[in-house]
Amino acid sequence: MTTFEAILLTIVTASTPLLIASLGELVAERSGVLNLGVEGMMAMGAACSFAAAVTFNSTAIGVGAGVLAGAVMAALFALVVLGFAANQVGSGLAVTIFGLGLSGLIGAPFVGARRDPVAPLHLPGLTDLPVIGRLFFGQDLFVYGSLVLTLAVALYLNRTRAGLILRSIGENHASAHGLGLPVLKTRFLAILFGGACAGLAGAYLSLVYTRFWSPGMTAGRGWIALALVVFAAWRPKWVLIGAYVFGAATVLQLHAQAAQFGVPSQLLSAVPYLATILALLLLSLRHGRAIGTPGSLGVPFVPDR
Amino acid sequence: MRIELSPRASVSPIWRAIAPVLAFVTAFLIAGFVIWLMGRSPIAAFQVYVSQPLSDPWALQEILVKATPLALIAIGLSYCFRANLWNIGAEGQYVIGAVVGSWIALKTHGTDAGAWVLPAMLAAGILGGALYGLIPAFLKTRFGVNEILTSLMLVYIAQLVLDYLVRGPWRDPKGFNFPQSVTFDPAATLPPIFDAGRVHYGAVFAAVAVLVTAVVLGRTLFGYRLRLTGDAPRAARFAGFSAKTTTLAVFAISGGLAGLAGISEVAGQIGQLQPSISPGYGFTAITVAYLGRLNPIGILVAALVVSLTFIGGESAQIMLKLPLDLTQAFQGILLLCVLAADALVSNRVRIVSRGGVR
Numbered sequence: 281m282t283t284f285e286a287i288l289l290t291i292v293t294a295s296t297p298l299l300i301a302s303l304g305e306l307v308a309e310r311s312g313v314l315n316l317g318v319e320g321m322m323a324m325g326a327a328c329s330f331a332a333a334v335t336f337n338s339t340a341i342g343v344g345a346g347v348l349a350g351a352v353m354a355a356l357f358a359l360v361v362l363g364f365a366a367n368q369v370g371s372g373l374a375v376t377i378f379g380l381g382l383s384g385l386i387g388a389p390f391v392g393a394r395r396d397p398v399a400p401l402h403l404p405g406l407t408d409l410p411v412i413g414r415l416f417f418g419q420d421l422f423v424y425g426s427l428v429l430t431l432a433v434a435l436y437l438n439r440t441r442a443g444l445i446l447r448s449i450g451e452n453h454a455s456a457h458g459l460g461l462p463v464l465k466t467r468f469l470a471i472l473f474g475g476a477c478a479g480l481a482g483a484y485l486s487l488v489y490t491r492f493w494s495p496g497m498t499a500g501r502g503w504i505a506l507a508l509v510v511f512a513a514w515r516p517k518w519v520l521i522g523a524y525v526f527g528a529a530t531v532l533q534l535h536a537q538a539a540q541f542g543v544p545s546q547l548l549s550a551v552p553y554l555a556t557i558l559a560l561l562l563l564s565l566r567h568g569r570a571i572g573t574p575g576s577l578g579v580p581f582v583p584d585r
Numbered sequence: 586m587r588i589e590l591s592p593r594a595s596v597s598p599i600w601r602a603i604a605p606v607l608a609f610v611t612a613f614l615i616a617g618f619v620i621w622l623m624g625r626s627p628i629a630a631f632q633v634y635v636s637q638p639l640s641d642p643w644a645l646q647e648i649l650v651k652a653t654p655l656a657l658i659a660i661g662l663s664y665c666f667r668a669n670l671w672n673i674g675a676e677g678q679y680v681i682g683a684v685v686g687s688w689i690a691l692k693t694h695g696t697d698a699g700a701w702v703l704p705a706m707l708a709a710g711i712l713g714g715a716l717y718g719l720i721p722a723f724l725k726t727r728f729g730v731n732e733i734l735t736s737l738m739l740v741y742i743a744q745l746v747l748d749y750l751v752r753g754p755w756r757d758p759k760g761f762n763f764p765q766s767v768t769f770d771p772a773a774t775l776p777p778i779f780d781a782g783r784v785h786y787g788a789v790f791a792a793v794a795v796l797v798t799a800v801v802l803g804r805t806l807f808g809y810r811l812r813l814t815g816d817a818p819r820a821a822r823f824a825g826f827s828a829k830t831t832t833l834a835v836f837a838i839s840g841g842l843a844g845l846a847g848i849s850e851v852a853g854q855i856g857q858l859q860p861s862i863s864p865g866y867g868f869t870a871i872t873v874a875y876l877g878r879l880n881p882i883g884i885l886v887a888a889l890v891v892s893l894t895f896i897g898g899e900s901a902q903i904m905l906k907l908p909l910d911l912t913q914a915f916q917g918i919l920l921l922c923v924l925a926a927d928a929l930v931s932n933r934v935r936i937v938s939r940g941g942v943r
Contacts, residue, residue: 316733320917360921363588364928369671369733370875371924377868378917384910385623495910500741507734546749553738557724560735564728582590582932 304477320379325482350479676867682844714844
């Protein structure tokens with residue numbers, strides 16, 4: 281396997297958690313809820329999945345625990361922003377702080393443990409093809425799952441009645457409520473989906489990407505996932521493209537660090553964060569303000585009766 | 586079962602005062618539950634977290650020490666939050682303030698430069714933090730870029746800048762390769778207020794910031810303008826208040842105060858630059874600002890209360906082997922409870938069972 285192939289493979293691995301988390305956030309934001317808790321939900325997903333996988337010696341149980349942890353955090357967030365109509369920015373931030381702390385508590389006994397690699401797909405013949413074989417037919421199941429998820433979210437939002445209802449609630453919750461659409465219920469489910477995705481992305485980080493747990497290992501990926509949604513103008517297809525561009529940037533800076541160009545490693549480590557700011561800036565330069573923003577995004581909903 | 590909210594016609598002042606207390610008690614109960622889940626005694630934890638620090642003179646002093654940066658940053662953030670602007674990058678502004686201020690300390694190191702060094706460091710810290718805070722503000726006002734994400738990304742970048750400096754050009758050549766700068770000269774050190782104490786003049790800056798802010802918010806046109814921009818942006822526009830100027834001003838103020846907190850901490854407490862100069866003050870200050878209901882006096886009280894959780898967390902780590910992360914988890918749940926309690930202030934809450942009252 282050439283270095284070039286290896287780089288392409290790691291780009292896929294680095295992009296997948298960003299893609300999964302962004303898709304979840306996209307659905308939540310399309311329903312009108314700004315969930316800044318992604319980073320915390322992701323950290324909880326990473327810690328709980330790793331703890332469960334080590335305890336039960338099962339990757340499947342680990343993934344299940346990660347998804348569940350993300351969803352439980354999301355339910356907490358939903359209780360506060362939907363049940364109490366609290367400020368979404370502050371509450372999301374609180375969930376992130378809480379999740380980062382709690383994940384440290386849960387993961388503490390598992391620092392130093394390692395998991396075996398998750399077996400990738402192997403199709404005799406196809407996987408052994410030169411160059412493209414491993415890239416297209418030799419990934420782990422999460423990668424294929426994330427691509428199916430992208431398609432599913434796109435179809436759900438644009439081709440189904442339920443997706444139309446979700447979008448209309450996100451666009452104008454007062455009108456949607458007037459039409460008798462279930463604003464809070466739809467938002468609750470959308471937040472849960474977002475949390476489950478963040479949890480899954482976290483599980484991927486600790487079980488596949490690093491295969492160990494360390495506190496703060498999400499390293500801002502949850503925030504980058506949030507930025508990707510803005511960058512993608514709330515469209516699943518562009519989330520896919522954006523996630524892979526960012527994944528590539530992350531991997532290339534790691535390779536650049538290893539190659540020692542004489543550039544400070546900290547400068548290269550800052551590339552993903554600088555790229556996020558730059559991407560948001562370029563987007564705004566092109567469109568004036570972020571296009572595609574759901575009309576009711578971030579506005580608490582209290583039905584008048 | 587679901588929760589039903591209906592807006593209150595008028596907000597009673599009693600609720601307004603009780604809400605943060607209620608939130609604090611709820612957060613404590615949740616934290617106690619988590620500790621119980623971990624197989625520890627919540628009562629023993631409560632003693633270590635709250636009772637002991639409050640009965641120990643050394644710990645009481647430490648509470649003031651840690652409350653100082655919290656209050657300074659939170660006061661600054663209250664300007665942003667009042668105008669409904671989301672500066673969540675105070676941690677980065679704190680770090681850059683510390684870095685820029687320390688630059689003067691390191692340039693004058695061993696030169697016998699005199700009494701101007703310390704004031705210059707403090708001014709540079711404020712300036713550095715303010716300029717760093719102005720980046721997301723400028724990106725927002727000029728290009729419409731969301732300030733939440735940019736201000737947060739700048740935190741990571743600031744930490745990497747600090748890391749680069751203390752491992753690279755600013756590393757103490759005689760420091761056995763430790764990633765840290767030289768120890769500041771006495772002329773570049775913020776002295777303690779009392780000779781034997783650890784409380785340094787940063788506490789005075791915090792007190793001044795509280796008083797000035799109380800006057801500015803309550804008695805000046807600028808304070809009125811902030812409240813109007815936050816509560817009724819359209820009305821503020823009709824009144825001729827430029828949202829852009831307000832944005833730039835509040836980010837500069839909060840960045841400057843975070844920078845002052847940063848340089849005060851480095852020059853007063855730590856005495857040198859090192860990779861880690863904050864246990865997350867910039868993020869915790871968000872909790873402090875809300876727990877204090879964005880009111881200067883409230884923030885002062887909240888800073889002392891939240892500072893207690895830092896001290897308690899440290900002794901709980903030593904005495905009960907409870908990880909420090911518990912403190913962070915508690916601060917997160919506290920912010921969540923404070924925001925939820927705000928809903929109780931402005932709304933009537935009823936729990937309705939399914940098929941119940943329509």
